[in-house]
Amino acid sequence: MDADAILDGLDPEQRAVAEAVRGPVCVLAGAGTGKTRAITHRIAYATATGAVAPQRVLAVTFTTRAAGELRGRLRRLGAPGVQARTFHAAALRQLTYFWPKVIGGEPPKIIESKIGLVADAARACRLSYGRTELRDVAAEIEWAKVTQHRPEDYAAAVARTGRRPPADVVDVARVYAMYETLRRERNLLDFEGILELTAAVLTEYPEVAREVRDQYRYFVVDEFQDVNPLQKLLLDAWLGDRDELCVVGDPNQTIYSFTGATTQYLLDFTRAHPNATVVKLVRDYRSTPQVVRLANAVIGPAWDAETRGEAARRHRLELVAQRPDGPEPVYVEYDDEVAEADDIARRARKLIDEGVPASQIAVLYRINAQSENFEAAFAAAGVPVVLRGAERFFERPEVREAVVQLRGAARAGADAETEGMGLIATVRHVLSGVGFTDQAPEGTGAARARWESLQALAQLAEDVAIADPRAGLPEFVAELEERAALQHAPTMEGVTLASLHAAKGLEWDAVFLAGLTEGTLPIVYAETPEQIEEERRLLYVGVTRAREHLTLSWSLSRTPGGRKNRRPSRFLAGLTPRASTPSPAPADRSRRRTGGKAGPQPCRVCGRPLTAALERKLGRCADCPAEINEELLLGLKEWRSAVAGDQRIPAYVVFTDATLQAIAERCPETMEELAQISGVGAAKLKRYGAAVLALCRGETPDTSPGLPD
Known part of the structure; x- marks a missing residue:
């Protein structure tokens, strides 16, 4: 690519980064400001202008996915020879190469x-x-x-x-x-040992250091605020006495100090390199002005804290929104955690009904233990979820089995056998051999999770086919293998549930920040000013994940009917307008019972308070006796299958099994009675209410849905 063309489309600050081809360079990049774009264009511009040969560049980041993204962008910019790796991958490659030469014997x-x-x-x-x-x-x-x-x-x-x-x-x-x-x-080596031993080899063997430093003369380190002392030791060993180094980071997003990361290397960069070029990226292209305004307000007090020195204040970043206006952030106070989870699931369902894809919605919380209520609430609402931070996608047994089958089919020429079917149909045909079906299984257990994994592969085949209509099974398998190497999982259609730490580096159209109470954010064991400051940065990271819709919420007690002795997070002081308290419509009275002032919903058989999601949906304890109209339940399931087939949606999206069971137990006669069953909200009442009541009367309903809201 022509050097001048590489600079096209960059804003003034990004262009300044790209044109600063000689180090040292420090890029202070705020959330959503296009830092990856800036540094990849810098590398590409440097190679295009002859400042450095591509094979002499080493770009270092923290995840294999980020390294893969860097390589992909550089390839498109005409710099395919650049090495982009994680610290561990780069170190292991060097250690493996030099082991026989300088150490010998069986490698660990x-x-x-x-x-x-x-x-x-x-x-x-x-x-x-x-x-x-x-x-x-x-x-x-x-x-x-x-x-x-x-x-x-x-x-x-x-x-x-x-x-x-x-x-x-x-x-x-x-x-x-x-x-x-x-x-x-x-004779074992852990990940820390890889870095330590590589640094030691470079230090103790001058001939190794000379060879490595001759190979790599131009360094770029992303997420420099997350560098720990061991990684800095290795970086210094790579550099030697040279200063061709570009570092990129955001002091506002330093949230991993508990793992050893320190922001001091970023803040002290100009002290170590007095002649460094410093560029600030503050134009936020991700979030609306309303979200950006809140983000700046959240992080502002951290810059004024006594724990921050003059160097930190010089590195202050205040984002400037570039997107059009959007909705104001919403603040909601709940009586208890169950009510909070139920209402967030309802709000997410409403966003989905309004056209926001489920994969573009996230619920973020401080600790993983908070996910349980949300898993139950979303299951009751019939909304699929994706738990981030759980088992890696490509390590799941069903995914490994599917990839083996797809690889074998590609080698056997399945494309030829299924000629005319196209990539999408061919992939679905192969996946059917490992149990994939067009319709999702009932419930939310292991069978459902397995189906969702296979569905993600089928959806990826559609994405590949759209991007390249000529792609066949071999190309699809190659795409899978590259993604597996980078741990780049396909997008799964579901609302993301994740901790704030796991959400860093990601973004969604709509974000719910839940559980924002004292003792949770900041976490109870954050005691020192430095620890409190990091908790504030964690909230800032959460806010800046949202592109458009942002909801911040907290609950006054842990369980329904419990003491309301919680306080909102101190980080919200002065930021929140009067928080709203949900007032469910009469058609949603079951939610009012789970979280309103009347206390938890009682079992309609024994009167015991109900807290489990399934029990609240049934309206009774799981082990309490109940009469069920088996004929009605069978009819409801057959009707649901027909509706799901007509609308080409999973059956659980119409109604979950638990909701159908509750309907079959209560046999409602009116819309009001039907509305009192958990899982039958206003939208579903309007779409399916008449058909359900017809079934309850023993009549044959119309399978076509009513008009949506």
């Missing part, structure tokens, strides 16, 4: 999880830890290693930093020491 085996070795170390120390404790101790060892603390100085480091170890500090130090002993005895 890489361990992907520390938990098994930590368990062995704990047993050797005569300590008994459960699975959760083992995971926490493993994380603590990772922190100690990335911050360069040995077992013998671990206790002092914990005391100095105010860190709260997951177990007795002396015991953790003993397990850490035994872990390292067992690791060496068994």
Whole structure:
């Protein structure tokens, strides 16, 4: 690509980054300001103008997906020879290459999880830890290693930093020491060891350092605010005494200090490199002015905090919105967490009905334990969800099985056998061999999760076919293999449920920030000014994930009928207008019972308060006796299948099994009675109410839906 053409379409600040082809360069990039665009155009412009050869560039980021995105963009910009890798991938590649030359012998085996070795170390120390404790101790060892603390100085480091170890500090130090002993005895290497050993080889073997530094002369490091001391040690070893370094980061998004990341390397960059070029990217292309205004208001006090020095204030970023106006953020106060989850599910359902794709909606919370109520509420509302941070997509058994079948079909020439069917039909045909069906199974269990994984592959085939109508099965399999290597999962059609930490780097049209109470955000164990400040940045990250619709909510008690002694997060002070309290319409009285002042919904058989989602939907305890009209239930299911088939939607979107069971138990005679059943909201009442009541009367209903709202 022509050098001048590379600069076309960049805003003035992005162009300044691209034209700063000689280092050192520090890019302070706010959320949604196009930092990836800026740095990829900088690299491409540098190679196009001859400032550096593509093969001499190493761009480093933190995830394989981000590295893959960098490579893809650089390829399209005419710089395919640039190396874009994670710290670990780059280090492992170098370590593997130089091992036979400078160390020799059997190379160590890489361990992907520390938990098994930590368990062995704990047993050797005569300590008994459960699975959760083992995971926490493993994380603590990772922190100690990335911050360069040995077992013998671990206790002092914990005391100095105010860190709260997951177990007795002396015991953790003993397990850490035994872990390292067992690791060496068994010739194992963990991820921290990859970086540490690579840095050591570069330091101790001048000939290795010369070869590496001759290969890589031009460095770009993304997300520099998340660099930890061990990664900085390796970066310094790569650089030597050179300064051809471009770093990109946002001090407002430093949220991983608990893992050893520190923003100081970013804030002190100009001190280490006094002649550095500094460019600020503040034009926000992601969010509406209303969302941007709130984001600036949330993070503003952090810049004025006494804990921030002059260097931090010089790096202050205040976003400037570039999009047209949108709706104002909504603030909602609930009586309890159940009511909060139910109403958020209802609001998400309304957005979907208005045309917002489910995959463009997210519910974000501080800790993963908060997801349970939302999973239940969305299931009751008939809205599919995708849990982020769970098992990796390409590691799921059904996905691995499907990829094997697709790969085999491609080798066997299935395209030829199914000539005329096209890629979409061919992929669905192959997936049917591993149990995929056009219609989703009932319920929300393992069968449903398996179907959704296979459905995501089928949907990806549609995306590939649209992008390249000539693509066949071999091209689709190649796409899958590349995505698997990058852990780039296809988009699954469902509302995303994720923690605020897991949401970093992502964005949605609509975002619900839930559970914003004192003790949750900031989290109860955030005590120091620095820890509180990081919690504030976590809320800022959540706000800046939203493109257009943003709802912030909190609940006054944990359970229905509980004491309302919670307070909204201190970070919302002065920001919120008068918070609204949902007032359900008469057609939605079941939700009022779950979260209103009348307390939790009682069981209609024994009177016990109902808190479980399924029990609230049925209106009774799961083990309480109830008469059910089996003939009506069968008729309801047959009718639902016909409607789902006509509308080409999953059956559960019409009504879930639990809702049909509740209808068959109560046999409502009027619209008002039907509306009192959980899962029958105003929209579904209008669309399907007449047909359901006809079935309850023993009549044959029309399968066509009523008019939508």
